[in-house]
Amino acid sequence: MDYSTHENVALGSPCTAIMRYRQMKDELMEILACPVCKGTLELTVTERDDREIVTGSLYCSTCDFHYPIKDTIPNLLPPDMQD
Numbered sequence: 001m002d003y004s005t006h007e008n009v010a011l012g013s014p015c016t017a018i019m020r021y022r023q024m025k026d027e028l029m030e031i032l033a034c035p036v037c038k039g040t041l042e043l044t045v046t047e048r049d050d051r052e053i054v055t056g057s058l059y060c061s062t063c064d065f066h067y068p069i070k071d072t073i074p075n076l077l078p079p080d081m082q083d
Ligand SMILES: [Zn+2]
Pocket: 034, 035, 036, 037, 038, 039, 060, 061, 062, 063, 064
């Protein structure tokens, strides 16, 4: 497999660019909701740089579950699909 070609295609996608932009913003919280109950998520930032949240978690008090944020990417898989 030609990995470099694959990566260029992915990075050139407008959809990917929008997702990357959104992940950098604190307005993250206005976009994301709990995938189970659609409730509001409470953001906890463990590590951040100037513009983006690097590591942290999104907590749903209704489900009593923390969705991890790792390398700026929120993992919003339902609890039974997390690692
Ligand atoms: Zn929930």
